[in-house]
Ligand SMILES: C[S@@+](CC[C@H](N)C(=O)[O-])C[C@H]1O[C@@H](n2cnc3c(N)ncnc32)[C@H](O)[C@@H]1O
């Protein structure tokens with residue numbers, strides 16, 4: 644019997660594209676859900692044939708906008724998962740949502756088919772900013788969805804974007820103060836990234852400079868009443884996103900849907916996998932170890948050390964830079980100062 648795998652299912656549709664977003668999705672009010680469902684179910688069966696009836700500890704519907712999906716389509720997909728794999732009794736099943744695409748009745752239907760965690764794209768608590776970002780909802784609609792979800796007693800997370808043109812440290816402090824009033828137990832705080840081939844990428848926006856961005860990032864944990872557990876994620880202890888945590892900690896996962904990536908562990912060998920089974924290739928131990936360092940260092944608890952990981956580390960450099968990185972016999976982790984320069988840090992700590 645093969646090892647348990649987490650399941651990521653990509654939903655490549657949105658009502659419309661937000662001006663900053665480069666995630667793989669197309670704007671489409673009426674996607675061909677029948678065709679989508681057939682493709683997703685075929686991929687699920689493909690992996691069940693390869694891996695057997697393995698356990699599934701988490702399922703994450705990401706996007707795009709999974710909340711756009713009709714409930715009967717999601718039900719069919721979940722049934723195919725449960726017919727072909729063994730879904731853990733306490734499986735975390737998350738959907739990402741855009742408040743414009745889901746109301747109380749639809750959320751209640753999603754919960755009745757097994758969804759137990761909702762991630763809401765609130766993005767901003769200011770209507771002008773939401774318009775600027777190209778969002779289709781206003782603050783009230785987003786907060787109404789939040790209250791509805793909280794009343795349903797499912798786990799709830801919200802995404803926010805900071806570092807918009809004109810933002811300074813005070814703006815992010817105010818945002819965190821407002822978020823503290825919402826009773827959230829999990830929050831993702833993303834710094835606005837200007838992506839090529841998006842409307843923002845072509846607009847030459849007057850963004851806050853790097854120093855201000857760094858100050859904002861440093862200030863968030865001082866104001867937000869949730870501790871940081873990953874570069875952009877904050878949660879009450881025990882309410883972290885188990886799916887993402889598992890992946891950052893190097894556990895295997897299957898990516899279902901076009902453009903979804905996965906890491907398969909089959910018969911003792913790691914494979915790199917892309918949705919549609921387009922790419923399915925053995926990963927040498929050194930490549931896998933580097934990948935675990937990259938994802939593990941994103942977390943506040945860091946990467947657990949084993950012989951493969953140790954063999955990739957530049958221990959001399961690490962020991963000379965305790966202000967950036969801390970190593971003990973079990974793990975290696977970035978300090979707050981290290982988190983600020985994580986990409987450069989990873990180049991330095993690896994051989
Ligand atoms: C794949 S989206 C899914 C959420 C859902 N579709 C929605 O928009 O409400 C995940 C999150 O990534 C964040 N995001 C996407 N593009 C970003 C960018 N360029 N800069 C910062 N955050 C971004 C947004 O906060 C968004 O909620």
Ligand code: SF4
Nearest residue numbers: 657660661664706707
């Ligand atoms: S932020 Fe969400 S709704 Fe907006 S384009 Fe990206 S995936 Fe779609």
